[in-house]
Amino acid sequence: MVPPLQNWSGGSGQFMLTRRSRIVVDGAPGSRLVTDARTFADDLAALGVRRLPVVAGSTARKGDIEVTARDNVGEGFGIDVTRDSVRLSGDGPAGAFYAEQSVEQMLKTSDDHALLPVGATRDTPAQRTRGLMIDTARTYWSVESIKQTIRQLAWTKFNTLHWHLTDSEFFRLDLPGYEGLAAAQSYTPADLRAVQDYAARFHVTVLPEFDIPAHATAMSKYRPSLRWDCASMNAIIDTARVDPGFTVDITKPQNVAWLDGLAEKIVDLFDSPVIHLGGDETPRAATQDKCPELAAYAKAQGYSRTQDVFLAYENHLNALLARHGKKMQIWGWWPQAGGAGSVTVDKDIRIQAWLGDEQTFIDQGYDVVVSNEFSRLYVVPKAMPGTANGQYIPDDDALYRTYAVSTSDRVQGLEMAQWGDRQYTAPEAYSLTYLRRPLQILASTAWGSPRRAGYLDYEAMADTVGTAPGVAEPTDPDARPVSATA
Known part of the structure; x- marks a missing residue:
């Protein structure tokens, strides 16, 4: 099982x-x-x-x-x-x-x-949230593939599909009133309704992500006034790479109002009690401090540091969601961006910890969903199978045998994150190939199942159980039968 x-x-x-x-x-x-x-x-x-x-x-x-x-x-x-x-x-x-x-x-x-x-x-499950994030912002997945993924998640007792819908490369929501913003392949409100209704049938919550204020290049191309005027804030995070519009200029009230309207439009399309609003990879402190208008705005608002502008913005979004009866989730990032000064991020915001710093947020009193990239809870296939993929292909054996989850009551659950970096034209089957083993293993870890003698024993059992009814068993088109003794 x-x-x-x-x-x-x-x-x-x-x-x-x-x-x-x-x-x-x-x-x-x-x-x-x-x-x-x-x-x-x-x-x-x-x-x-x-x-x-x-x-x-x-x-x-x-x-x-x-x-x-x-x-x-x-x-x-x-x-x-x-x-x-x-x-x-x-x-x-x-x-x-x-x-x-x-x-x-x-x-x-x-x-x-x-x-x-x-x-x-x-x-009874060990973790309340047992989830998978799919990055359809970089790589478009058909609605049918998303449904089959949901069915397979439910088969192995996952209860959350985190749907990453927007990023710097593409905006995948085809919304009335925002003609021209969506990529050629995008999801209509009818698609969102169909996916959510299907997921509800299998006790899976569809948790949407609208990534702001960074990862916003697709939006700023559509609406150039979202961009910063200063040169430093056009660098991605803290590198020399210039990408005008990656981070929205949230010192301008008209930009905040426009994003608010878009966020409310998206919120109204989803049943999930939790909405993910990104919050990650804004420029770091040294980069922010080089921006005159950001420094002036922070001073005018009475903030002690430029980073407080972004933390206050997260609290602004939290209040927006609260007015819609929703809870907010964001990626943990501000410790890496330079920390906080005069602004504290609201404690009722749920943090998705991905940089091995879940204990940092737990100690500060935040509820946490763990997607620790260093603990192999990231799947980022950047090259063909069998070639070097860096650290982002999970070590299934280690994830199965030695991964330990914090026992803090603040830990809300575990989530595998599949990212589509450099996979803009890849079929969804490509990502699913990489996800198959990690998800089987995470199912056991998140449920709290006892470990078998070895990872390969578990792998063999998982293959025996196979896929959910109606979902095709995985096949390798290049596979050939072999007779051998292990």
């Missing part, structure tokens, strides 16, 4: 599905439990199991699979298998759904897709 159960108390014998077996749901006909049970039945049919009827509010009998939920929330679940019946009990509908995914994997890997071993488990 992927991720493996945290525990399993085995019994004697097996349960067998019969022609009389049903899925019996303890819920009203229109409830989420019943809707999920129908998906469960569809999945089993796709795996080769006879389609089981879904019955709501009936009494379970011999040969049935019974589905219940204790409450409306919670991802933990229990599975109890006897020779006569199967009982799936979730803490909430999501927990019941994960119990169903577990049973699907058991049946998929059984010889005739009809047998389950007698036994029981009580399982």
Whole structure:
């Protein structure tokens, strides 16, 4: 199973599905439990199991699979298998759904897709957020590929798809009223609705990212007035590379107002209670200090440092999202940019830590999602498979055997980040090839599964479990059969 159960108390014998077996749901006909049970039945049919009827509010009998939920929330679940019946009990509908995914994997890997071993488990995830970020700003993914990725995430008990939609190269949102801003291949409001509805069916939250005030070249090309006048702020971060418009000039009220309007337009298109607004890779302190108008603005506002201008802007965006009933998430960056002076970033902003500094933010009282690039939670395939890719291709063995997650209550979860740098024309299958193993391993780590004796044992098991119903098994077009002894 992927991720493996945290525990399993085995019994004697097996349960067998019969022609009389049903899925019996303890819920009203229109409830989420019943809707999920129908998906469960569809999945089993796709795996080769006879389609089981879904019955709501009936009494379970011999040969049935019974589905219940204790409450409306919670991802933990229990599975109890006897020779006569199967009982799936979730803490909430999501927990019941994960119990169903577990049973699907058991049946998929059984010889005739009809047998389950007698036994029981009580399982609950170690991490609240178990996610993947996909960079469709650099590399456009079809809506169908995004849906298949969501299905595979749910199959391995991930609950978040972080959708990176805008960056310096391309703006991938085709929004009414902003004609000409979107790239040729972009997502319409109808596309966003279709992806979110599909994700909700599988208990996956689609968390959008609109990256500001840096990574904004695509926007400043569309609207040149967003750019800075001073030369230093046209350098990317702190390098000699000049890129006018990479960072928006947020000292100009008209620029802030324009970004506010765009942000509100995007917020209204998403159901997620959390919205990601970037915040990373603004120029560092030494670069900022060389900009006369930035220094003058900071002084006029009473700030002690130019960096405070950007930190105050994050608080401005946080207030904007709060007015829409949303929580804000940003990339951790200001310690690298030079720290803070007279402005403190609001403590209710969730930080996505990516530079190995999650403890820095935890110590300051922030909730944190960990995407530590140095701990191999980044996937950035910049060259063809088998060639040098630097540090950004995860060491799957180390990630599986030795990666330790902070036990702080401030840690909200783990997220693998897939970046599309230099992949502007690559098909989405290219990135998915690189993601396959890291996601299998992160599934186990984020769920809190016990480790097997070796990474290769886990890899072999993951291959046996394979992909979700309706998602094609991975293939290598260059693969050839080989007979060998390891």
